Amino acid sequence: MRNKELADKLHELAEIAELANENPFKIRAYLEAARVIENLTTPIEEIASKGKLEEIRGIGKGIAEKINQYLQKGKIDKLEELKKKIPETLIEIEKIPGLGAKRVKALYKDLHIQTVDDLKKAAEECKIRYLEGFGEKTEQKILEGIKAMRDKKVDRVSIGIAMPIAESIVDSLKVHSPIDKILICGSIRRMKDTIGDIDILVTSKEPLKIMDYFSSLDVVKVIIAKGDTKTSIITKENLQVDLRVVEPSSFGAAIQYFTGSKQHNVHMRELAIKRNLKLNEYGMFDLDTNKKVAGGTEEEIYDLLGIQWVPPEMREDTGEIELALKRKIPKIVELEDIKGDVHIHSTYSDGRDSIEELIKQSIKMSYEYLVITDHARALGVAGGLSIEKYLEERKGIDELNKKYKPFKVFLGTELNILTNGEIDFNDDDLKIFDICLAGIHTGMGQKKEQITQRIVNALKNKYIRVIVHPTGRIIGGRDEYKIDVDAVFSEAKSHGTIFEINASFERLDLNEVNARKAKDNFGLRFEIGTDAHSTDSMTNMRYGVGVARRAWLVKEDVINTMNLKDFEKFLKLK
DNA sequence: GCCGTTTTCGGCCCGACTGTTTTCAGTCG
Numbered sequence: 001m002r003n004k005e006l007a008d009k010l011h012e013l014a015e016i017a018e019l020a021n022e023n024p025f026k027i028r029a030y031l032e033a034a035r036v037i038e039n040l041t042t043p044i045e046e047i048a049s050k051g052k053l054e055e056i057r058g059i060g061k062g063i064a065e066k067i068n069q070y071l072q073k074g075k076i077d078k079l080e081e082l083k084k085k086i087p088e089t090l091i092e093i094e095k096i097p098g099l100g101a102k103r104v105k106a107l108y109k110d111l112h113i114q115t116v117d118d119l120k121k122a123a124e125e126c127k128i129r130y131l132e133g134f135g136e137k138t139e140q141k142i143l144e145g146i147k148a149m150r151d152k153k154v155d156r157v158s159i160g161i162a163m164p165i166a167e168s169i170v171d172s173l174k175v176h177s178p179i180d181k182i183l184i185c186g187s188i189r190r191m192k193d194t195i196g197d198i199d200i201l202v203t204s205k206e207p208l209k210i211m212d213y214f215s216s217l218d219v220v221k222v223i224i225a226k227g228d229t230k231t232s233i234i235t236k237e238n239l240q241v242d243l244r245v246v247e248p249s250s251f252g253a254a255i256q257y258f259t260g261s262k263q264h265n266v267h268m269r270e271l272a273i274k275r276n277l278k279l280n281e282y283g284m285f286d287l288d289t290n291k292k293v294a295g296g297t298e299e300e301i302y303d304l305l306g307i308q309w310v311p312p313e314m315r316e317d318t319g320e321i322e323l324a325l326k327r328k329i330p331k332i333v334e335l336e337d338i339k340g341d342v343h344i345h346s347t348y349s350d351g352r353d354s355i356e357e358l359i360k361q362s363i364k365m366s367y368e369y370l371v372i373t374d375h376a377r378a379l380g381v382a383g384g385l386s387i388e389k390y391l392e393e394r395k396g397i398d399e400l401n402k403k404y405k406p407f408k409v410f411l412g413t414e415l416n417i418l419t420n421g422e423i424d425f426n427d428d429d430l431k432i433f434d435i436c437l438a439g440i441h442t443g444m445g446q447k448k449e450q451i452t453q454r455i456v457n458a459l460k461n462k463y464i465r466v467i468v469h470p471t472g473r474i475i476g477g478r479d480e481y482k483i484d485v486d487a488v489f490s491e492a493k494s495h496g497t498i499f500e501i502n503a504s505f506e507r508l509d510l511n512e513v514n515a516r517k518a519k520d521n522f523g524l525r526f527e528i529g530t531d532a533h534s535t536d537s538m539t540n541m542r543y544g545v546g547v548a549r550r551a552w553l554v555k556e557d558v559i560n561t562m563n564l565k566d567f568e569k570f571l572k573l574k
Numbered sequence: 575g576c577c578g579t580t581t582t583c584g585g586c587c588c589g590a591c592t593g594t595t596t597t598c599a600g601t602c603g
Contacts, residue, residue: 022575025586029575060576098592100601135594186603199603225591232591242603244590257588262603269587274580280588 001043001486002071009070009079010034010063015091016082018101019108032058035263039318041517043486045071089115096145098138106131120146157239158475160505160543162195163188165239169217170200177213178206181251185258186242189312191546193508194475197240199258207245214243250282252297257281263317264310271305271321279305313549332549335542337561340369342412343437343468343500343529344538348393349374349383352534355396359404361535368564372397373412373437373529376424384416387429394432408564410434410571414468419443421457423464430463434571437500437529439468440481448482455483456491466527467492469502469509477506485514489522498559499524501551503544504531515551526558 014030036058037044047053048071053064066076087108093116094104107113110131111122119142122128128139166184173179179202183189186199204210211231215223224232224240232242246254257265258281272279276287283295284304294300302309307324311332314320323329344358345351351358355372362370374393375384385393390413397409415423415438423438430436438458440451458464470488471480492499499518502509510518510526518524528544530537548558555561562570 026575028586032576058576062575098601102600133594133599137593141593197603227591230590258603260603262587266587273587278588282589 001045003037003040003044006044006067006070007034007038009076010037010066012091013066013076013079013082015094016079016086016088019086019090019094019105020082021105029058029060029063032263033063036318039316039513041513041520087114092116093119096142096149098141098145103133106133116146116149155476156194156196157237158505158508159188159191159193159195159546160540161237162198162239163543165219165235165237166198166200166241169198169214169219169241172217173200173202173210173214177210178204179210180204180248183255185255186260189255189259190261190315191313191543191550193511193543193547195239197242200241200243201251201254201258202243202245203248203251204245210243210245244281246281248296249292250295252299252301253279253283253295254281256298256301259312259315261316264315264321267317267321268301268305271307275305277304311549313546314552316550330552330554333545333553333555333558333561334549335545336366337555337558338367338528338541338545339563340367340371340560340567341530341532341538341541342371342435342466342527342560343373343414343502343531344370345374345414345531345533346372346393348372348389349385350533355393355409356400357535358532358538359400359407359409361538363404363407365538365541368406369408369410369567371410371412371435373414376413376415378416378418378424379441384424385413387425387432390432406564408568412437414439415464416441417454417458419446419454421454423458423461427461427463430461433463435465436463437466437468438464439470439500440472444472444478444481446481448484451481452484452487455488459488459491459495459497462495464497466498466500468500468529469507469531470499471509471511471514473507473509473511475506475508480509485517486521489518489524492518492524493522497524498527501526501528501544501547502531503528503540503542503547504537505540505543507531508543508547510547510551512547512550515547515553519551519553519557526553527560528558529560 010030011034014027018027036056048068053059053067070076090104090108093099111127113119113122123139123143128134129136166188170182170184182202185201187195202210207229211226215226215231215233219235220233221236222234230244232240234240269279278285278287283292284301286293294304299309308327308329310320310324310329346355346358358370377384377386394411397411401408411433412435413433415436417423417438417440419442471483473480499510501515528548530540532538
C-alpha cells in the first residue's frame, strides 16, 4: 500500500508549487488530493490499476496522471520541473512559524537564502530587518522559530498528554474568572490520537478579564498573541493553547468552527453558500438580508444546512457530510457502551494493583466484568507467569468472584508471539484460560515478511482470539514495526480473530485508519482494552473509544460492549 | 486542478492577530 508515500509526494508538490507562485487553487487541489489519498482504506495502486482514480472525489484528470506517473516511474514530471526552479530546501524554511511562501520567496530572491542555516546567519547579522515587509520583530521571531524547531518543540503529543493539561486549564478558568460556558474544542474534541495545540472556547460578558486571567496562569511560558477575543500562549510543556471568547448567541457556531476539522468546516461552508447562507464562527447568516439565522447551538447549524448533526470524532470530511445529507450517520460506539476492560495487568505480573483493587475500580466505572491478562512466561522483564502461577491466579479469581458476584473476573493471558513465530505455551496448557490474547513484545526490528509471518502463525492457533497492540507503535517513541496489515487482516478474517484498539494513550494501536480498514475491507471485530498496569490508567478507556469512534465503529463491532451474559457465551464459543 | 439539483466556465471558506504599514499583507487555524 503506497497511499502515505503518494500523499507525501503530493504534499511536497503543493509546497514547491506554492513557492513557485502557482495558482493557489491548484495548490489546494494538490493538498486536497493528498488528504483524500491518506484516508483511503484501499491501496491507491489497486485503484490506479483498475483505471478508477478519477472516481475519487478530489482527483481529476491532472492529478490522476501524476499519480500514474509516480506509480510507474517513481517520479512526477511536474515536481521534477519545479525543483529545477526552486530549491527543495526552502520547504524546510517554510515550516518555521511566521514564515509562509511569500516571505520565504522574498528571502530567497533578495538575500539568496536557501537553507535554515543561511537564514539563521542572515538574521544574526541583522540583514533581514531591512527587507520590504520585514522588520526587527520579524527578524527576532525567525530566530526564535529556528530555535524552537531545532529543539523539536513543535511535535504533536498524544491526546493523553494534552487532554489533562486542557482539563486543568478549564477547571481553573471556571473557578477564577467570569465564565458562562466553556468547552475544549479542536482536535481534542475530535479525539484525534495526537494533538498539535489546545483550543478552548468560552462565552462571557467580560472577555477582557478572561484574557487577563488566562495569560497570567501558572502554566504559561510565552504569550504569543493577546487580543480582545483571542489569546494564544505556550505552556511550560511546550503546547500551544488558544483561548477564544464569543457571545452566548454564537456559542454553537463557535464550537462548530473551532472543533474543525478544517476540511469539514470548508465543506460545511460550501453547503451554506449553496443554500444562500454564510457560516462563520459567529453564526449562520442569510446572504441577502445579512441577518443571523442560527448560532446558539451546533444542532441548529447542522439542521439549517439540511443535514444530520455529526459527532465530532467523525468530522474529517472523509464522507461523513455525504452520510449526514442522507441522514445516515451511524450510531457510533460510546464510552457508556463499554461493559468491561479486557486487557489489564495485576500484581501477579507487572501490574501495580491487586485484582481486588481492579475489581473495585471496575465497579466504580459501572463495568460488569474484567479480564485479567497478566504477561506470560517468555516476557521475563514483566514478571511473565508460568502455567502453575496462572493456576494459582485462577484460584484467587474464583474466590473474588464469590465475593463480588454478580461482577465477574475472567482469567486471560497476554501471550508473546516469539521471534520464531511460536508462543509461550503448548495447546494443552492454553486450555486453562477463558481467553488468550497475544502480541509482539520482542524482535520488532525484524523484516516485514518475518513479522507478518509471525502474526499469521499466531492467527492459526485456535486458542488465540485476540491480537494486542497489532502494529507496535509508541506515539512519540517508535514507529509501527514493519507489518503487512492487509495480509494479517486477511488471514484473521478466516479465523474470526479480534483485533485490539489499545487504549493506552502512548499506543492507541490499532489507529483509526487501520481499524476502519479492518472493519470495512475485512469485516473484523475489535476489543478496546486499556493495557492498564494500575487502577488509575483504567480511565484511559476514553481514548480507545475515541479511536473507535474516529474509525466509525458501532457498538456491535466491539466485543467488550457485550453484557456479562453475552460475553460469557462469546468466551465459550471456542 | 477540481467541480456542477441554478454552472462544462468561473467559481473555489472565513476571520483574528501581528507587524508592517498609514490602509493592509502575510500568516495562521
